[in-house]
Amino acid sequence: MRRLFTYTIDPSLAGELAVGSRVRVPFGPRSLIGTVVEWPAEAPREMQGLRAIEAVVEEARRISPILLELTRFVADYYLCSWGEAIEAALPRTVPARSRRYVRRAQGAEPGALPVRATARRALLQALPVDGTCVALAALGTAERRVVRALEQTGLVEVLATPPAAGANTVESRGPRLTPRQAEVLSALAPALSASQFAPMLLYGATASGKTEVYLQAARQVLAAGRGVIYLVPEIGLTPLLLSEVSQRFPGQVAVLHSGLSRGDRYAAWQSARDGSRPLVVGTRSAIFAPLPDVGLIVVDEEQDGSYKQGETPRYNARDLAVVRGRMERAVVLMGSATPSMETFRHARSGRYRLLRLGSRIDGRPLPTVRYIDMRETYREKGEVTALSRELLLALEECVDRGEQALVLRNRRGWAAALFCPTCGERVICDQCSVAMTWHRADNRLRCHHCGLEHPWPATCPSCGADPLKMLGEGTERVADEIAQALPRARVQRMDTDTIRRRGAHETMLRRFQRGEIDVLVGTQMIAKGHDFPRVTLVGVLSADQSLGLPDFRAGERTFQLLTQVAGRAGRGERPGRVLAQAFDPEHPLLRHAATQDYESFYDREIEYRRALRYPPLTALVQILVSDRQAARAADGARILIDALREAGEGRLLLARAGPHPIERLRGRYRWQILVRSAGRRRLVLAVDRALSVVEGKVPRKSIQVDVDPSSLL
Numbered sequence: 001m002r003r004l005f006t007y008t009i010d011p012s013l014a015g016e017l018a019v020g021s022r023v024r025v026p027f028g029p030r031s032l033i034g035t036v037v038e039w040p041a042e043a044p045r046e047m048q049g050l051r052a053i054e055a056v057v058e059e060a061r062r063i064s065p066i067l068l069e070l071t072r073f074v075a076d077y078y079l080c081s082w083g084e085a086i087e088a089a090l091p092r093t094v095p096a097r098s099r100r101y102v103r104r105a106q107g108a109e110p111g112a113l114p115v116r117a118t119a120r121r122a123l124l125q126a127l128p129v130d131g132t133c134v135a136l137a138a139l140g141t142a143e144r145r146v147v148r149a150l151e152q153t154g155l156v157e158v159l160a161t162p163p164a165a166g167a168n169t170v171e172s173r174g175p176r177l178t179p180r181q182a183e184v185l186s187a188l189a190p191a192l193s194a195s196q197f198a199p200m201l202l203y204g205a206t207a208s209g210k211t212e213v214y215l216q217a218a219r220q221v222l223a224a225g226r227g228v229i230y231l232v233p234e235i236g237l238t239p240l241l242l243s244e245v246s247q248r249f250p251g252q253v254a255v256l257h258s259g260l261s262r263g264d265r266y267a268a269w270q271s272a273r274d275g276s277r278p279l280v281v282g283t284r285s286a287i288f289a290p291l292p293d294v295g296l297i298v299v300d301e302e303q304d305g306s307y308k309q310g311e312t313p314r315y316n317a318r319d320l321a322v323v324r325g326r327m328e329r330a331v332v333l334m335g336s337a338t339p340s341m342e343t344f345r346h347a348r349s350g351r352y353r354l355l356r357l358g359s360r361i362d363g364r365p366l367p368t369v370r371y372i373d374m375r376e377t378y379r380e381k382g383e384v385t386a387l388s389r390e391l392l393l394a395l396e397e398c399v400d401r402g403e404q405a406l407v408l409r410n411r412r413g414w415a416a417a418l419f420c421p422t423c424g425e426r427v428i429c430d431q432c433s434v435a436m437t438w439h440r441a442d443n444r445l446r447c448h449h450c451g452l453e454h455p456w457p458a459t460c461p462s463c464g465a466d467p468l469k470m471l472g473e474g475t476e477r478v479a480d481e482i483a484q485a486l487p488r489a490r491v492q493r494m495d496t497d498t499i500r501r502r503g504a505h506e507t508m509l510r511r512f513q514r515g516e517i518d519v520l521v522g523t524q525m526i527a528k529g530h531d532f533p534r535v536t537l538v539g540v541l542s543a544d545q546s547l548g549l550p551d552f553r554a555g556e557r558t559f560q561l562l563t564q565v566a567g568r569a570g571r572g573e574r575p576g577r578v579l580a581q582a583f584d585p586e587h588p589l590l591r592h593a594a595t596q597d598y599e600s601f602y603d604r605e606i607e608y609r610r611a612l613r614y615p616p617l618t619a620l621v622q623i624l625v626s627d628r629q630a631a632r633a634a635d636g637a638r639i640l641i642d643a644l645r646e647a648g649e650g651r652l653l654l655a656r657a658g659p660h661p662i663e664r665l666r667g668r669y670r671w672q673i674l675v676r677s678a679g680r681r682r683l684v685l686a687v688d689r690a691l692s693v694v695e696g697k698v699p700r701k702s703i704q705v706d707v708d709p710s711s712l713l
Helices: 063-077 082-089 118-126 141-152 181-193 210-223 235-248 262-273 286-287 315-326 341-349 374-381 389-400 475-485 504-513 554-567 586-594 598-612 628-650 680-694
Strands: 023-025 030-035 054-057 103-104 156-159 199-203 228-231 255-256 280-281 292-298 332-338 355-360 367-372 404-408 417-419 437-439 442-447 469-470 493-495 519-522 535-540 577-582 620-626 653-665 668-677 701-708
Touching: 023 469, 030 082, 063 082, 063 286, 063 315, 103 598, 118 141, 141 156, 141 668, 181 199, 181 210, 181 332, 181 367, 181 442, 199 210, 199 315, 199 341, 210 228, 210 292, 228 286, 228 315, 235 255, 235 504, 255 262, 262 620, 280 286, 292 315, 292 341, 315 493, 341 355, 341 598, 341 620, 367 374, 367 586, 374 577, 389 404, 389 475, 389 519, 389 535, 389 577, 404 554, 417 437, 475 493, 475 519, 504 653, 535 554, 554 577, 554 586, 554 598, 577 586, 586 598, 598 653, 620 628, 620 653, 620 680, 628 653, 628 668, 668 680
Parallel strands: 199 332, 199 355, 228 280, 228 292, 255 280, 292 332, 367 577, 404 519, 404 535, 493 519, 535 577
Antiparallel strands: 023 030, 023 054, 103 156, 417 469, 437 442, 620 668, 620 701, 653 668
């Protein structure tokens, strides 16, 4: 429902209300919380029937004029309601009793507790020994009772607010800048001091020193009394970065991402809002950080798909950074070694300023890249294997030298699928039209789309034959095979299955940084943003697997992932190398990735996009129509297609209309409609008109609209 509602104001509330206020209002038979977004230019002619605002509530979550303007843009551009956009910008409320924090008292030891005090001992052991606070909101009811008992004995302290991050640390100035970094900062300085909108792309090889440029630019902006938003694509990139940022700017850093407890997120939001912590580090939702005056927005790894929200409102934080930068008169500094096609096209055309960092710091060479032809491995062994002999030998030599290695396999689990050698069918999820993945550690088949789980089937679900066979490999199996082949190596796996516990990803990264892990096997979360000087070898499995996906961005994502993971090698004193396994090692895209030649890749890819009329040369909207009945999904899609043709007045092109490549997801059948146009505004308005036309004919909840989709799968 994309409408605004008008209410009357009781005189007793007039002094409390302002644009951005959160209020409780009657809505049908219920009372709901809403936001005052504007005053009508004039009173409605018909006042009868208007209902009154009941109360002003949640004043701590009042939204600022800038964020109100930004959320209005989100609603209009991404075709959601203004209310949905506002809720995405606000933290969830936290009960007052939970807005407190607990930390271990100085010198507190679990041994001081009685032997039978197991609950108190366990909780005390779980608290950080360095005195870091934990929000009470992150603890369960039983744990909060234990906290009270520990507080009475003086073993923990309960605080109303957490101490400022890094408050007791000595400020670090950072390393001396290279000549090229100094040149880039000199080019940035006028825009940083002029308080004017300036979008820029910082383009440089992996390990060329982009992070240091970000931090030095942030120092200039903070010194001028303005705020900084520093975006990273994933939670996994924040722990080590946050440690560095906190040392540089003690007491000034707020952290915002979905991995925080409700209380921690709320406290960070408030500290940004009141200006006490003017540097916000976070993932995509941090673009809505309520800093009162933003002078710099950094978007690190701007090409990353994680900046795109996967649910309503489906915004892209990188693009919103540019929108907010214009509103705030701020510098927007986007950085990448493999920029998105959209951003690099803007940089080449002059819409964004292009800043080049060039080669690695201290002239360190890029890693050498060799592709291992897995067709030869197959001919030698007579079967498809996860690890070639050459890669295993290289891993063994790396470990023997006391160095570290990363192995990328962008798939979780033990086996990618189970299949029947009798009928050839795979075991498919009951709710989704995808194969289920075998997880040996849990002894379960799991769907990575809906989460449905099954035990190993006794017989084939399709023909009843026995036994079933495993097909393909995931990180679980790869880590096991490396550990079996290299018994002296300390092998660890890092994927969403191994870092579910809060803080687990940070613990694992720090262990790897300290050298307690020799070989780290993982999904794409190990591929970007990390700086581990002892890593000299990177192995990539199935390097060409994603090239065949039915998505026009498949080549771009493959190039970016290979370049980013290759960039983890050789960042210290010793040179690095990459061994990438592929069944089509001569593919031109893989050759560009081997030399990290982004501009040659871009020139080739842009011609492909031009020929097929895909972004960034056109605007694209993806619409999914879904229903639990396949026929109703198809009927709804056809009604919407007719409305789109009429609304587009011949200026829209239906690039695709048919069943989605993953036709069934979470029990719903899906039709995919791709609409494109040379004009982005014209396209969005036409889709909006078509949605209005089909209202009442096709259930709105069955229609999902994604403007500028980052993936078609």
